[in-house]
Each structure stands twice: as structure tokens, then as C-alpha cells.
Amino acid sequence: MDDDLVRRQLCVTNPEGLHARPAAKLVQLANQFQCEITLVRGSQRHDAKSIMDLMTLAAEQGSKLLLEARGCDAHVAADAIEKLFVEGLGDLDANPDDA
Amino acid sequence: MEVKRGIAVSPGVAIGPAMVLDAEGFRIPKRFVQEDAVVSEVRRLQHALDKARDEALANEKLLSDKLGGEYGAIFGAHAQMIADQKLRREIVALIEDHSFTPEYATSQVLRRYVKIFEASGPAAAAHVRDIFDVEQRILRHLLGEQREELSHLTSPVIVLAADLTPSETAGLDPKLVRAFATEEGGRTSHTAILAGALEIPAVVGLGRFLSEISGGDTVIIDGNRGLVVLNPDDKTLAEYQHTEEEFRHFEESLGALRDLPAETLDGERIALLGNIEFPDEAEHCLARGAEGIGLYRTEFLYLDSQRAPTEDEHFDAYRKVVQTMNGRPVVIRTLDLGADKLPGDLHPEERERNPFLGLRSLRLCLKHLDLFKTQLRAVLRASALGPVNIMFPLVSTLLELRHAKMIVADVMEDLDERGIPFARNIAMGIMIEVPSAVILADQFAAVADFFSLGTNDLIQYTLAVDRNNQSVANLFSAADPAVLRLIRMLIKSANRHNMPLSVCGEMSADPIYTLLLVGLGIRRLSVTPHSIPEIKKVVRSIRVSDAVKVCRKVMTIDNARDAVNYLRGEARKIIPELVG
Numbered sequence: 001m002d003d004d005l006v007r008r009q010l011c012v013t014n015p016e017g018l019h020a021r022p023a024a025k026l027v028q029l030a031n032q033f034q035c036e037i038t039l040v041r042g043s044q045r046h047d048a049k050s051i052m053d054l055m056t057l058a059a060e061q062g063s064k065l066l067l068e069a070r071g072c073d074a075h076v077a078a079d080a081i082e083k084l085f086v087e088g089l090g091d092l093d094a095n096p097d098d099a
Numbered sequence: 100m101e102v103k104r105g106i107a108v109s110p111g112v113a114i115g116p117a118m119v120l121d122a123e124g125f126r127i128p129k130r131f132v133q134e135d136a137v138v139s140e141v142r143r144l145q146h147a148l149d150k151a152r153d154e155a156l157a158n159e160k161l162l163s164d165k166l167g168g169e170y171g172a173i174f175g176a177h178a179q180m181i182a183d184q185k186l187r188r189e190i191v192a193l194i195e196d197h198s199f200t201p202e203y204a205t206s207q208v209l210r211r212y213v214k215i216f217e218a219s220g221p222a223a224a225a226h227v228r229d230i231f232d233v234e235q236r237i238l239r240h241l242l243g244e245q246r247e248e249l250s251h252l253t254s255p256v257i258v259l260a261a262d263l264t265p266s267e268t269a270g271l272d273p274k275l276v277r278a279f280a281t282e283e284g285g286r287t288s289h290t291a292i293l294a295g296a297l298e299i300p301a302v303v304g305l306g307r308f309l310s311e312i313s314g315g316d317t318v319i320i321d322g323n324r325g326l327v328v329l330n331p332d333d334k335t336l337a338e339y340q341h342t343e344e345e346f347r348h349f350e351e352s353l354g355a356l357r358d359l360p361a362e363t364l365d366g367e368r369i370a371l372l373g374n375i376e377f378p379d380e381a382e383h384c385l386a387r388g389a390e391g392i393g394l395y396r397t398e399f400l401y402l403d404s405q406r407a408p409t410e411d412e413h414f415d416a417y418r419k420v421v422q423t424m425n426g427r428p429v430v431i432r433t434l435d436l437g438a439d440k441l442p443g444d445l446h447p448e449e450r451e452r453n454p455f456l457g458l459r460s461l462r463l464c465l466k467h468l469d470l471f472k473t474q475l476r477a478v479l480r481a482s483a484l485g486p487v488n489i490m491f492p493l494v495s496t497l498l499e500l501r502h503a504k505m506i507v508a509d510v511m512e513d514l515d516e517r518g519i520p521f522a523r524n525i526a527m528g529i530m531i532e533v534p535s536a537v538i539l540a541d542q543f544a545a546v547a548d549f550f551s552l553g554t555n556d557l558i559q560y561t562l563a564v565d566r567n568n569q570s571v572a573n574l575f576s577a578a579d580p581a582v583l584r585l586i587r588m589l590i591k592s593a594n595r596h597n598m599p600l601s602v603c604g605e606m607s608a609d610p611i612y613t614l615l616l617v618g619l620g621i622r623r624l625s626v627t628p629h630s631i632p633e634i635k636k637v638v639r640s641i642r643v644s645d646a647v648k649v650c651r652k653v654m655t656i657d658n659a660r661d662a663v664n665y666l667r668g669e670a671r672k673i674i675p676e677l678v679g
Contacts (some may be wrong), residue, residue, distance in 0.1 A: 020176040020177075020180075021175075021176050023170075023176065024172065024175055024176035024179045027179055028179070047185065048141060049180045049184075050183050050184065050186075051180050051183050052180060052185055052186045053162040055223070055226050056212065056215050056216070056219070056223075057215070058219040058220055058223035064602045066100065077395070088565050098117055
């Protein structure tokens with residue numbers, strides 16, 4: 001029932017890696033969903049809803065991560081997060097209007 | 100009650116409430132809460148986290164409006180860190196499981212993250228600053244008005260710290276900081292020297308002990324014996340209150356010696372001079388009857404800034420000392436630091452594997468001539484105001500000394516061209532602190548105007564021992580027979596050439612060595628200002644004839660331990676209260 005498990009391969013594309021600001025974006029997004037969201041690298045599992053946990057992941061540009069979403073909205077969540085990664089976690093499109 | 104043993108670096112006894120500082124200089128508040136207070140403490144934590152998060156969010160908005168979203172975003176990330184549920188769970192667990200205070204638990208948890216980040220590569224290490232920022236923000240809300248910093252003390256405290264930097268130590272207000280004790284540090288560390296200069300009791304090198312004490316607990320610092328007593332019982336407290344009183348009394352009695360000459364019972368005069376670090380200490384020297392400044396260390400000018408000091412900054416400091424000493428001689432030692440301690444652009448290209456055998460002191464000056472000439476110009480300008488001597492540290496070859504003198508000549512030429520006055524006949528001497536300088540003393544005597552024996556480094560380089568390294572510090576001894584033979588060699592050579600020779604290392608300020616040094620033929624001692632009355636008292640209580648006998652006996656002893664025991668015994672016979 002709620003136990004949908006969705007897996008996706010992700011790649012960190014932004015030049016500075018998954019540092020504080022992109023991690024914050026990711027956490028903000030992840031927290032909008034009900035499902036458990038985990039980023040896996042090797043044997044390490046990191047909770048995508050905890051910025052502290054994501055920062056200890058220390059994922060640099062080019063890192064390959066496995067996304068696991070488990071729960072009723074796992075598919076929507078996985079799609080949204082994948083999109084965020086493809087877009088460079090908000091780091092690539094620094095908005096010129098803001099400056 | 101708990102008694103910790105460390106290294107006594109500045110004498111005296113002080114009793115007072117503890118102020119505990121951690122490695123980054125933040126105050127660590129009380130560590131433990133009553134068990135029945137855990138629930139309310141967790142509530143207090145939640146409240147502080149909420150407030151800290153709101154504050155970070157407000158910052159985000161403020162910065163985004165002002166500079167744009169990308170600048171504000173970092174505070175958005177901070178807000179998320181503060182609100183992180185995992186972080187909160189970890190802090191709460193420490194409060195519940197260990198009865199830690201929220202403040203202490205927060206520091207512990209965040210410091211754990213710092214360690215993780217530091218260990219996981221340069222990208223993650225950049226997070227460390229964010230974590231400190233977050234920690235400070237949370238602590239500010241937890242501590243509220245209670246927060247107190249070293250620079251804003253309002254009542255007397257005893258400072259307990261992992262370590263104090265020289266500038267933190269120098270910034271201590273001796274009126275409010277009654278004493279301090281540190282986990283790190285050794286006898287000759289800069290911090291220890293500064294403690295002596297500030298004349299507050301201090302004990303260093305205690306090893307880990309901060310986790311056993313909470314802010315506000317009563318502490319006794321015994322700077323005479325190198326002890327720190329945590330939460331003393333009533334009996335110990337009463338004993339120390341008595342000692343504190345007695346010590347003050349003894350100090351006052353030494354004060355009476357000020358205007359009496361440093362003369363042995365059989366009429367031999369010994370010149371007593373002061374070692375100083377700061378211009379203010381020149382006053383301390385005068386107040387204790389010093390005949391001059393035998394060693395003015397100038398490193399402090401270089402330690403506290405991002406840039407090298409200007410000529411005028413040097414000059415202002417030197418002028419103050421020369422004017423205070425009012426006609427008495429002042430020996431200014433040129434920069435005596437390793438490259439690692441200097442402002443950024445002078446750092447060595449590669450990290451030195453053996454800094455003590457590396458680019459330091461005079462070697463560094465001869466490589467960075469601008470830096471050297473700036474200092475020399477200021478010293479020469481000060482020489483127009485009173486008797487000033489230049490002293491070069493760590494001279495190990497004759498070529499270095501000739502080179503240094505040549506640079507002085509260059510600077511003199513400059514000053515001449517600009518019409519700036521200075522003493523043309525200024526004396527230029529060297530520190531004797533490397534065995535090569537002792538071995539070649541006859542040759543050095545032809546080039547230098549005076550010698551000053553720096554015992555700390557001479558011992559270090561002779562015995563190959565770093566005194567700050569706890570595992571080998573026991574090998575470091577001024578009474579080692581090899582060291583004593585070098586000193587005897589040096590004295591003979593100096594006498595052959597009529598070279599003025601003084602002793603300015605720590606050995607000269609330790610009363611157990613006074614008999615030996617006088618017996619060996621030393622007639623000039625330069626010591627920390629607070630030791631002047633002590634050493635004068637010893638000098639006035641001995642005979643040169645006895646000192647010579649003691650010296651002969653010591654030279655027959657083949658190991659440092661027996662030599663020290665013998666010397667201590669002899670000194671105790673003369674002045675029991677000075678010898679521990």
C-alpha cells in the first residue's frame with residue numbers, strides 16, 4: 001500500500017557540490033513530501049530531510065548518488081528531486097534579477 | 100575535590116570562581132543539570148532553537164532584500180540546520196542521557212559535526228564556519244544575558260582553558276583575571292612567558308581536565324607548585340587562604356630589597372637586569388631595582404596583526420622603554436620567531452618539518468631584509484634617546500653575524516642620508532644559544548660586542564629536547580653536565596677576550612642556580628622582573644668562595660638529576676622559603 005519504493009540514480013552537477021545552500025534547497029523540497037527519502041552512497045545512507053545529515057555526505061561535483069523514496073508519494077517526490085538535481089540544485093541558475 | 104598537576108609558569112596563589120573556555124575561546128557554561136530539571140531544560144533548548152531559527156530566517160530576508168537571494172540563502176541554510184530534527188534529537192539525547200546542560204550538549208553535538216566535516220575533505224571543511232556560526236547563534240539564545248566573554252568581564256575569575264593564544268593572554272585584565280590554567284602549553288611557551296609578564300599566577304600543561312569542572316565552581320591555582328585544585332574542601336581552602344596571605348607578605352618583604360645593592364657577603368657586585376616583553380614592564384623592572392633591561396623581546400610586535408609592524412610602531416615601543424629606563428642600558432633583541440608565526444605573506448613556501456632547525460630568528464631576518472631593516476631603523480632611532488644595544492638571536496655561524504652587522508651598517512647609511520640621529524657606536528651582541536656559538540666563542544668574540552647566554556635554547560639544541568613535548572621534557576635540564584660544560588667553556592672564552600657576558604635564560608631566574616652561576620664566574624644576570632628581588636636576596640646571602648666550592652662539586656656530578664638535587668639542597672640551606 002504505502003510501501004512504494006522508488007529508486008533513481010542521481011549525479012551532483014553543480015560545481016561546488018552538495019554544500020550548505022544546495023543541501024538546504026534539497027531539504028526544503030524533501031520536507032514537502034510524506035515519504036521517507038534517503039540518499040545512498042556506498043554503504044552510507046543519508047536522510048534527505050536532515051540538512052546536517054546531507055552535509056556530512058560531503059558530495060562533490062560528479063558524485064553519483066542513489067535516491068530511495070519509500071511511501072505513498074514516493075513517485076512524485078522522486079521526480080521532483082531528480083529534477084532539482086538535473087537543474088544543478090539551484091546553484092547554476094543564480095537569478096540575475098535578485099542581484 | 101580534585102587536584103591536578105601541571106607546570107608552574109608564574110608564581111602566586113589565587114582562589115576564585117572558574118570561567119571555563121573551550122578550544123575556540125567560547126565560554127563553556129555549566130555542564131550538568133539536576134536530573135529533575137531535564138524536562139524544563141529540554142523545553143529551554145526548544146525555545147532557544149525556535150528563536151535562533153527565527154533570527155536566521157529574519158537574517159535571510161534582510162540580506163535577500165538588500166543583496167539578493169543568493170546571499171540570503173546561506174542564512175536560510177543556517178535556519179534549516181538549527182531546525183534540523185536529527186540535530187535536535189542528538190542534543191536532547193545528551194541532555195536526557197547524561198544530564199548535560201543544553202549549552203554543553205549543543206556544543207558537544209555541533210563539535211562532533213565539525214570533526215566530521217574537517218575529516219571529509221576541503222569541500223566539507225568549508226562547512227565548519229557555518230557550524231560555528233550556528234553554534235554561536237544557538238548559544239546566544241540559550242545563555243541570554245549570562246554570556247560573558249574574556250574581554251567583557253565584570254567580576255574576578257580564574258580562567259581555565261584548553262589553551263590561550265599569546266594575544267588572548269596579553270589581553271587578560273590582571274585585575275579581573277586572578278590566575279589562569281591551561282590544558283596545553285609548556286614552560287617556555289609564549290603564553291607562559293606572558294603570564295609571568297602580567298604577574299598573575301599560572302599553571303599550564305595540565306592535560307585534559309576541563310570536563311571535570313563547571314563554570315562558577317571554586318578553583319585554586321597554585322602557581323608556586325604547579326597545582327590546580329578543583330572544588331577544594333574546606334580544609335584545603337583554609338590552607339590556601341593562609342598561603343595566599345603569606346605569599347603577599349613575602350612579596351612585600353622582598354620589596355624592601357629594592358634599593359639595596361646586589362652584592363655577595365664577600366663584597367662581589369652582581370648586575371641584575373630585567374627581561375621584558377612589553378614596554379609597560381620597564382616600570383616593573385625599575386620598581387624592583389633593575390640596573391637595566393638585559394633582554395627586550397620584540398616578538399610581541401609581530402604576533403597580533405595580519406601585517407608586519409611599521410617602523411613607527413617599533414619605534415614607539417622602543418622609545419617608551421628607553422625613556423622609562425632613563426639612562427639605564429636597554430638590550431633590544433631583534434625578531435626571534437619562526438616563519439610560521441609571522442603574518443601571511445612571510446610564511447615559508449613549504450611547511451617545515453623541523454621548525455626549530457628551520458628558517459627562524461636571525462636566519463629569517465636575513466632572508467626578509469625589508470622586515471629586518473624596518474626593525475633595525477627603529478632600534479637605531481631609539482638609540483639616539485638613550486643607551487641601546489642590539490642583540491641578534493640564534494646566531495650559529497660567523498657569516499650570519501657579519502651579514503647582520505653589514506645590514507646594520509646599510510641602515511645607518513640610510514639614516515645618515517636622511518639626517519636622522521642615532522648612536523653610531525651602538526653595541527651589537529649575540530645570543531649564545533646554539534652549541535656552535537659556544538664552540539666558536541673565541542672567534543665570535545672578535546666580531547661581537549657582547550654575549551648573552553640564552554639557556555633555554557642552548558639546552559634544547561645541546562640535548563636535542565623539546566621541553567614542550569611532555570614525553571621527553573624530563574630530559575631538559577640546565578643542570579645537565581653537557582650543558583654545564585658548554586657554559587663553562589663560554590665563560591672561559593668570554594673572560595679571555597674581556598667580553599661582557601650575561602645570562603638571560605630561565606636558568607638565571609631560578610634561585611637554585613644562582614650559586615652555580617656565580618661560582619662559574621657569571622657577574623651579570625637578566626631575569627623576569629618579578630624574580631629580581633628573589634635573586635637579589637640569594638646574591639646577598641652567599642659568598643663567592645662558597646659558590647666556587649659548590650660549582651666544583653657540581654662539575655663532578657655526571658647526571659642532571661643528582662646535580663639538581665645537590666643544588667636544591669645547597670640553595671635551601673641559604674634561603675629555605677625560596678626553594679620548593
